[in-house]
Amino acid sequence: MHTIPPGLQAFDVNGLIPECGRWKDTMPRSRDPHAYRLYINARKLWRSKIEWQLTRQEALSILHDVQAAANLGDWGARALMAYFYRTGLGPLDKNHVLDPDADKLVEILRMAVAAGQAWGYYDLGVAHEHGYGGAAQDERIAWAYYLKAAELGSPEAQMTLAGAYLKAERRDADVAMVMCAYRQGHGPAAYKLGIRAELRKDFAEALEYYQAGTSFGSEFSAAVLMLLFDTKKWSQRDKQEQVVLRELNILPDPERERRYEQISDALDLNPDLKFTRLDQVLPLPPAELPEWKGIQDAIEPDPDGPPSY
Numbered sequence: 001m002h003t004i005p006p007g008l009q010a011f012d013v014n015g016l017i018p019e020c021g022r023w024k025d026t027m028p029r030s031r032d033p034h035a036y037r038l039y040i041n042a043r044k045l046w047r048s049k050i051e052w053q054l055t056r057q058e059a060l061s062i063l064h065d066v067q068a069a070a071n072l073g074d075w076g077a078r079a080l081m082a083y084f085y086r087t088g089l090g091p092l093d094k095n096h097v098l099d100p101d102a103d104k105l106v107e108i109l110r111m112a113v114a115a116g117q118a119w120g121y122y123d124l125g126v127a128h129e130h131g132y133g134g135a136a137q138d139e140r141i142a143w144a145y146y147l148k149a150a151e152l153g154s155p156e157a158q159m160t161l162a163g164a165y166l167k168a169e170r171r172d173a174d175v176a177m178v179m180c181a182y183r184q185g186h187g188p189a190a191y192k193l194g195i196r197a198e199l200r201k202d203f204a205e206a207l208e209y210y211q212a213g214t215s216f217g218s219e220f221s222a223a224v225l226m227l228l229f230d231t232k233k234w235s236q237r238d239k240q241e242q243v244v245l246r247e248l249n250i251l252p253d254p255e256r257e258r259r260y261e262q263i264s265d266a267l268d269l270n271p272d273l274k275f276t277r278l279d280q281v282l283p284l285p286p287a288e289l290p291e292w293k294g295i296q297d298a299i300e301p302d303p304d305g306p307p308s309y
Contacts (some may be wrong), residue, residue, distance in 0.1 A: 002138045011143035011161070013168045018161065020180035021153030023118040027075060035072035038065045043080060047270040052091050059090045059097045075112070079119060082108040106133030121149035122157040150177065155186035182209075185274075187218030194221060203244050207284055214260070215278040215298075219267035226260035229253040249285035256282070259292055266295050273299055 004010060042065035045058060054062070063084070069077030085105035090096035106127050112120020124135065125145030131137025143164075149157035162177035181189035190213030197206035207228075213221030227233045231252040234242070245251070259282050267273055275298040281290055282298065 002136045002141055004141055004144045008141075008144040008148050010140055011147040011164075013164050013170065017165075017173045017176050018147065018151045020158075020176075020183065021118065021151050022184060023153035023155065024184075026116050026118045026152050031074055031076075032072055035069040035074040035077065038072075039069035039074050039077040039080070042066045042069070043076075043272065046080075047272050050269065051089075052095070054090065054095050056090070056095045056097065059095045063089055063097050070108075075115075075117060078108050078112065082112075082123065102127075102133035104133075106135050109133075116152070118149050118152035118154040118157070121145050121152060122154040122160075125149060125157070150180070153180075153184065155181035155184050155189065159186070159189060159192075182212075185216045187213050187216035187221065189213075190216055191218045191221045191224075194224065201241075201244070203241070203250070204248055207248065207250070211278065211284055214263060215275045217267060217271060217274050219264050219271065222260050222264040222267060226257050226264055229257040229260065231257075251285070253285075255289060255292075259289075259295075262295050263298070275299060 042062045046054075046062045049058075066077050066080050066084070070081045082105050084098055085101045085108070088096070088100045089098040106124070109120050109124040109127060113124055122145065125142045127133055127135035128138055128145060129142035146157045146160050150161045158177045158181040162174045162181075165171075165173035165177060178189050178192055182193060190209050194206045194209035194213060197203075197209060207225075210221045210224050214225060228245070228250055229252060231254065234252045237245070263275060263282075273295075275295070277298045280298070281292060283289070
């Protein structure tokens with residue numbers, strides 16, 4: 001059995017619930033403007049297409065600029081390089097520019113852990129769970145990293161712990177961890193909370209979570225709201241649900257359906273998007289819809305957040 005690294009402790013599913021950390025508190029307070037601009041422009045190009053649609057020149061440009069920004073110390077660029085080393089860059093012969101390299105991936109993760117960054121602890125936990133890049137395959141070590149990552153505020157780690165608590169039937173701990181992630185604007189957490197509220201037939205609460213999830217960048221949340229306003233799907237709903245939804249002013253609405261569909265499609269291509277102005281351009285009923293020029297009206301400029309691939 002391997003030894004849990006110093007500063008970490010074994011995860012006990014029956015132990016105390018970790019406090020809610022915030023991933024932003026583990027990140028540098030300032031970034032080199034040149035490095036950040038290199039990184040964010042390269043990321044925008046990468047997210048502008050399905051990866052197989054990139055030309056070789058575009059893929060080379062992305063790799064060059066992200067690597068340059070990473071060398072200058074930008075944490076976002078390092079996280080993206082870690083992703084590229086995990087998956088490679090360019091899935092086709094015509095645009096393939098980088099092979100996966102687990103050793104270089106783990107090297108970046110160890111740098112992030114040394115800097116105390118939550119995302120690094122989570123991703124290094126994944127490396128230990130699967131055993132690659134020189135990280136010993138050991139579930140105890142992996143879960144120790146997940147615990148530390150959750151304490152530091154990794155939403156992915158908080159959701160991972162939530163799953164373990166749910167399996168152990170510790171529903172209080174499960175909800176606490178999902179809420180930790182939700183309060184940080186984590187789309188999957190909002191979607192999960194919406195699903196649970198809908199299962200309880202609390203549609204008012206479910207709508208709020210789905211709307212929040214859409215603003216956080218949850219494609220699934222946007223898709224649920226799209227279907228709520230779909231005329232055909234509406235007619236197939238349970239009659240009692242229709243009564244409740246009418247009381248909430250949720251009725252078939254082709255225009256709302258169209259707008260949520262556009263958002264869902266955009267998130268399918270680019271999960272980085274955050275719709276921080278959603279309530280201004282696509283409010284829930286009974287608010288009336290303002291003019292819609294397109295999804296750009298709702299998008300936060302230059303979105304940046306915790307690495308989540």
